[in-house]
Amino acid sequence: MLGTAYRRPRFATLCDKMIKQGDNVTFETMPNWVEDLPEESSSVFRACLGKRFRVTEVDDNGLCVLDVSQLIDPLIGGFMNEIHLGSEFLRKD
DSSP states (O other), X not given: OTTOOOOOOOOGGGGGGSOOTTOEEEEOSOOGGGGGSOHXXXXXXXXXXXXXXXXXXXXXXXXXXXXXXXXXXXXXXXXXXXXXEOXXXXXXX
16 A cells, blocks of 8 residues: 555564573674774674674664673683674574
């Protein structure tokens, strides 16, 4: 019908597949933007690729916050290192 607004269907059926706080995920796909980060930052992402982490929270932007401290703190120093990634780069385990 002409002039009728299209309404996108709700995605209620996908709720059980969404990543949430407390889930275990594997960092499966490297984002393209990582290559534009400073070397120390991009090395963190490279070290984490393929590894399994727990989602500590989902931030206000909808990104999954992964605590990578156990792996990264001994490599580069610091304390409580974390990375923020969209769910498209992760696989829920």
